[in-house]
Amino acid sequence: MTRVLIADDLSPRAAEIFRERGIEADVKVGLTPADLESIIADYDGLAVRSATKATAKIIAAAKTLKVIGRAGIGVDNIDVPAATQRGIVVMNTPHGNSVTTAEHAIAMMFALARQIPAADQSTQAGKWEKSRFVGVELMGKVLGIVGCGNIGSIVADRAHGLKMKVIAFDPFLSDDRARDLNVEKVELDQLFARADFITLHTPLTDGTRHMINAAAIARMKPGVRIINCARGELVVEEDLKAGLASGQIAGVALDVFAVEPAKSNQLFGSDKLVATPHLGASTAEAQEKVALQVAEQMADFLLTGAVTNALNMPSVTAEEAPKLRPYMKLAQQLGSFAGQLTRSGLKAITIEYEGQAAELNTRPLTAVALAGLLGPLLDSVNMVNAPVIARERNIEVSEVKHSRPSDYQTLIRLTVTTDRQSRDVAGTLFGGDKPRLVQIKGIAVEAELGRHMLYVTNRDKPGFIGRLGTLLGTEGVNIATFHLGRRAPGEDAIALIEVDEPLSDALLARIREIPDVVQATALAF
Template identity: 55%
Template sequence: MAPRVLISDKLSDAAVQIFRDRGVEVDFRPELGKDKDALLAVIGDYDGLAIRSATKVTEKVIAEATNLKVIGRAGIGVDNVDIPAASKKGIIVMNTPFGNSITTAEHAIAMMFAVARQIPEASTSTHAGKWEKSRFMGVELTHKTLGVIGAGNIGSIVIDRALGLRMKVIAYDPFLSEERATEIGVEKVELDDLLKRSDFITLHVPLTDQTRNILSAENIAKLKPGVRIVNCARGGLVDEAALADALKDGRVAGAAFDVFAEEPATASPLFNLPNVVVTPHLGAATTEAQENVALQVAEQMSDYLLTGAVQNALNMPSVTAEEAKVMGPWVKLAGHLGNFIGQMTDEPIKAINVLYDGEVATMNLGALNCAVIAGIMRRRNPDVNMVSAPVIARDQGIQISTTRQEQSGAFEAYIKVTVKTEKRERSIAGTVFSDGKPRFIQIKGINIDAEIGQHMLYTTNEDVPGIIGTLGVTMGENGINIANFTLGRNARNGEAIALLYIDDPVPAPVIDKLKATGMFGQVKTLSFDMV
């Protein structure tokens, strides 16, 4: 029996035809994307659901999707899909992470031109029958300094186009290596330096705890007078009210925004200000981009439904159905190991080595590597998945290597991840016990046996008395329950570590209190996706 796919958003006729040509039954009903009740009534009849952004795939929808095997999002953003709920039900969620990159980069360049030459205002004035030639004095882009915040996939395309316009390009990206910066022709700088030197600034980072309000009121005060700011990435990266004040007093000469803190944006401090260009989140809105992602998601979903091949999945690696049964626990472990390293590493990573020992060395190491790399990259890019992660890592100049070896220790199999940066080398190892649960077995060369939980606390210290008491008392005084407490040391009176599995995240004041004791070299909260 042929698999059935429902398309509940607007996809091109060519995408619909791909399903049919591949032998997949398809119902094209874009009206269902905005009718939750109607979607709930029919979703149980389908093996696949193809969507854009209008359809909200909630936990309630997933509960009714009794036959659903795959959700395909034509585009990169999947905030309209409850991925944890889908994962628990065994539903694969796919996206198309690279289909919009060029289009979004081009929109940023177009917005830069628009604000430099005041094109929207000049157009409105001329349409009104005015001829205010002297009013709209612009500036050239040539020889100006462009500051790029975020030099990833889209940012690197913007850099390439800006260099073609003969701009001087500098970039701030904590994860950009010097080798990659040289390769793409950009000068790597710190954020304060970028703020002080840039004539134009364009943002190309995801919205995370680290990037939220990266252009805060404090940072806006550091900007070079007369700068122009472009944001075609995510709302919330810029303090819109503070920027509006800077525009009004002339410290900032102009701004061009495609994204806003609240969307749909019916009001913003930036609206109706002179020399502020605004568009309604059009970064991906070109015929080519919409066609590319539609065709790509149709091909990916067809491949999975007909052959079991998985591409661009956000909640499982690219493995066959047979491999998945054996590799599932090891994939989770690989992701946890990478996630640990990613959360512990703030500087650019130069190289990643993954060592596979024992029986795990005979498995699909490509998929396991993807899980490790995705875990590492996810801290800096929440949109990364197991397919896009190696591509992004390679684009950043990160060297990835794999080592296989026969069983060499007390465990029948284990995985060890080592990353190298300019300053240090960091490693962690783990295994899967017979109950299928992953464990950390070594950190920084120190042997441990640590259960992995959603919320964890990691500390380093000298091997002296009082550490356990300090940690236990501090957690207890602040109502934080310890589920598991693991210690390790390299030698008596040497370096020691503690890893606590706790029921709830440790608040920042508690972290500060632990640091203030002077007993710890490092105190770090960690979180892991346990789905």
């Protein structure tokens, strides 16, 4: 039975969803890295939040793992490159807690503006320090949003309701999207110089790590207030402390810290700090939503092959998966056919789609074709890591969709260019779901691929078929199907033969000795 490990606190409903769909779900929260490493090989799926770290070492021990699901948006606790190399799909739930996190950022902004936490403590202590807690209005202030994706765009919408002026820095924010959000798109230095409040909603990458540092703070508007509900390492906490001490920063609101759980921190104790324990996604609605979403996504993938919100492979909806399945089988067979015949260095791969195939979601088909092609040449290749492996080896991959008329309702053609030659193979679907080869090296052929195949190229001469058939019969090889094609009478020809058993190297050597044989290769599918 397919098994999933739930390693962090998720709604109990997540385990119920797995079990209702026939997947065994074990809930083991609080595992040490050593404990996780010792048991992960028993599971097909791993569901986590932010506490469990799916490191390269853990992933290396996950011999049967197919998918890691993150209930939430950030995946810095998952080694995505290591998972990709192992062919493991990494999914997240980018929309499940967007509203909750955005609302928390707005709440933190209010708390900063009106010094609510410190005023609450003072009042409950009986001090009534009304003149001490003079705040600032949000209306008319400039809010600078760093990262205007799912969460940042919701923050922008809420800020407009507060009559704030919203500016945003995001290298992926298009001009059209900025207009739709009614935000002014600016460079980061401009944002620092103009913003009264700065809120961070960008992922943690090598480029964003410690982006709020002493140099950045020096470029900010004096009296700026900073909110971070994204990732602790976006800021240099020591530099924030210095900025608060100098007055350059009027206040800081942090929901995340460089080291969590943050039982102590150099910023603690400042009356200019508002701190919460990573509560951005902590509402009952969000907790339930992301748990159910990650369980459904993982179950869909494990049971049907549907891929949703994956970070390292193309998405395939539950509706698309059944429709794509026969095309994926065809693409895999075309790739495997070409891969088993490739003997020199790969330089380029072109995959063409015609007819109905051109109207599909072709990215997963291309990934499957690459996996089929690279599989005979390399170990542990699948549709997740095949595109990465191709890039690492400087293999140029091209995908082309044709609207031109075709002899077939649907057609996929794979062309492989090596150091020595270029070879193409094309296929279609008969009856909507039965893969067939229809062309090899420009030669028309109609063949269904079986488990054991013999591929022969030869010069078209009388008597060849008889000699080949006689040799196979003499050696006790039973022929299931026999497919022929030729470029023209007397020119290049091919034979594609399905046999009941694998062919020995000795027999292949004898086949190659038949007059007019150019190549003889055993294929397995």
